Amino acid sequence: MNKKELITVGILTILTAFMDISGLPCALFVNIEVLDIAPFYWALMCNFIVIGVIVFPVLKFLCPDWKLGLNAEGIAVGFKKYGAVGIAAGILSGAAFFIGLQPFDNKPTVLKVLIEGIIYYFGVAFVEELYVRGLLLNLIEKLFANRKNKTAIAVISSSLIFGIGHIFGVLGQPFLTIAAKVIWTVALGLYFGVIYKKINNLWLPIILHFLIDISAMPYCFSTAAAYPEISLYIILPVYILLGLYSFYIMKKDDFSV
Numbered sequence: 001m002n003k004k005e006l007i008t009v010g011i012l013t014i015l016t017a018f019m020d021i022s023g024l025p026c027a028l029f030v031n032i033e034v035l036d037i038a039p040f041y042w043a044l045m046c047n048f049i050v051i052g053v054i055v056f057p058v059l060k061f062l063c064p065d066w067k068l069g070l071n072a073e074g075i076a077v078g079f080k081k082y083g084a085v086g087i088a089a090g091i092l093s094g095a096a097f098f099i100g101l102q103p104f105d106n107k108p109t110v111l112k113v114l115i116e117g118i119i120y121y122f123g124v125a126f127v128e129e130l131y132v133r134g135l136l137l138n139l140i141e142k143l144f145a146n147r148k149n150k151t152a153i154a155v156i157s158s159s160l161i162f163g164i165g166h167i168f169g170v171l172g173q174p175f176l177t178i179a180a181k182v183i184w185t186v187a188l189g190l191y192f193g194v195i196y197k198k199i200n201n202l203w204l205p206i207i208l209h210f211l212i213d214i215s216a217m218p219y220c221f222s223t224a225a226a227y228p229e230i231s232l233y234i235i236l237p238v239y240i241l242l243g244l245y246s247f248y249i250m251k252k253d254d255f256s257v
Contacts, residue, residue, distance in 0.1 A: 005063045009139050012058055016051055016131040021168050023047055035109050041120050048123040055130065067200075068134040074199035079207070082195045082249075086208040089242050093215035096235045100228030104221040117217035125209035132162050132189065133196045133205055151197055152255040155246075159189030173226055180232045187243030188212065194246045198253065 018024070023044055032042040059066050108116075141154035163186030170181045192205035249255075 002065070005066065006139060006142060008058065008062050009066060009135055012055060013131050013135040013139060016055060016127070016135070017165065019047055019051055020127055020131070021165060026050060034111070036112050037109075037115050041116055045115075045120060045123050048127050051127055051130075055135075066138070068130070069196070069200045069202040070134075071201065072203070074201045075203050075207075078195060078199035078201060078204045082198065083204070083208060085242060085245055086191060086195075087211060089238050090208075090212040090215045092238045093212065093235050094218065096231040096238075097216060097218040097228075099234070100231030101218050101222040101224055104218070106221050106223050108220045113217065113220045117220045118214060121213040121216070122210050125206050125213055128162075129192065129196075129202055129206045129209055132158055133193060134202050136161065137193055137196065149255070152250055155190060155193035155197060155250065155255065159186050159193055162186065162189035170227075176229070176232060177227050180227070180236045184236055184239035187239040187246070190243045190246035194249050194255075197255070198249070 023040070024047070026043045026046040027040070030043040030046045031039050033039055034042075059068070137154045137158040140157050141150050144150040144153050147153060163182045166181055166185045167178060170178050188209075192209060195208070196202060196205045
């Protein structure tokens with residue numbers, strides 16, 4: 001085990017997570033106003049670019065043996081085997097938000113829907129999968145390399161951290177919302193982690209993460225900021241089932257759970 005590489009990846013993971021959660025440094029100086037698009041979306045998307053500019057050169061020059069799995073191999077097979085449940089979860093989530101946010105009281109421009117409802121979420125999916133699965137999960141797996149169940153430990157641990165990290169996005173909201181958000185994010189983390197390790201390809205969880213996240217597009221048509229309770233009651237059971245499905249795969253395919 002290359003300790004220098006592990007330390008570098010550990011620092012890179014913490015730095016990337018901090019930048020993603022805080023929006024820094026771009027939140028300090030990017031203030032773009034275009035039509036009805038909230039300015040902070042531009043700052044966050046600029047931050048995604050900065051993260052990429054930092055992460056990929058560091059990995060290339062300081063951690064050349066670190067494999068993220070950003071290639072085409074296995075995507076089609078993995079999507080066929082594991083994608084249906086993720087797509088179903090995304091559709092049900094979209095339906096839950098559609099029901100909970102009615103009546104819609106906002107008329108967004110097409111550009112707002114494109115930026116806030118689609119492009120932004122691709123950036124979220126790419127960056128979160130990059131540092132949670134590509135960096136953190138692999139890092140934990142290498143740290144527990146001598147354990148038979150190292151992959152299960154890595155998937156579960158990274159999922160718990162993934163869920164806890166999403167508390168910051170719902171601070172100030174009711175306890176039910178915070179608890180539901182953490183639980184369903186942990187479940188999503190299990191799903192993304194399992195399919196990532198099954199095919200060793202980061203693009204599949206990125207794509208499925210994106211398809212699930214765009215279920216929040218109905219927010220573009222509403223002025224509401226909080227999660228409607230009815231939406232939570234629909235979404236939470238869906239993602240609990242997704243988490244159980246992930247444990248089933250780990251057990252069935254010998255992740256040593």
